[in-house]
Amino acid sequence: MMTASTHVPATTSLAELADHPRRDGYVIVDNLVPGSLMDIIADESAPYLDATPMGYNAMIGRKSRRTGALVARSPGCRTLIGNPTILGVCKDFLGHAIAFQVMLTQVISIEPGESDQALHRDQNAFDFYPFPDDYHVQCNTLWAMTDYTADSVLLYSGKIVHSGAANRSQQVRRAINVNYCVGWVRQEENQFLSLPTEVARTLDDDLLKLIGYQEGAWAMGYFRDLEDPLRAIRGGNVAYGFDATKLNGHAGTAFADQLTHSE
Structure with a gap:
């Protein structure tokens, strides 16, 4: 059960916000974005919601719809994805990796009559790999x-055991699910197929990197002749090769040490 102690104000420091999911598994940040932004996203995603088929098994939900490709379909969701507080928490919480990225974007619509989802951990998506207890992916x-305050967000780790509750009301229950993961794993939602290239060219570099146009780690995800993946969108205007100055966390320290010993 979530209590008042699991709610924190949007003014909470990034370090404290990151400590909550690390220690407790989750935290709710109140009033993080204007409610008007959620209204915009609802309007932009509306044409796609009813067109999304119901789930094909009990885990996805036979009376639930999961509408993805939000980067392509909702400019408002791009703002949500790039929220500075959320990205700051991700940088802290996933700071043991060189980079982090968007794992998936979706509107989850739980229809009346949906049953309880089975308890699970989201990190099981990675082929049920047994990540160490102290490694957050x-x-x-x-x-x-x-249902609850539309300008607030639940932050939670991939390790926490949870499920979608049954919908015993007569109303559709909706939420926007945006997950982030370390840069060296495969994304759950294939952003390169979900986002047309012509739309990608209109986005800023920071968002492009966040959805996967970056090297997720040393020598992982490069383009063509060891080039920065952004070159696929921006051409020769992007610097060649891996930028070691932007390494993040202890993985970055280890990489820098490796370069030193290679000289």
């Missing part, structure tokens, strides 16, 4: 569109 967010 995901930092997840759930933004309410209905």
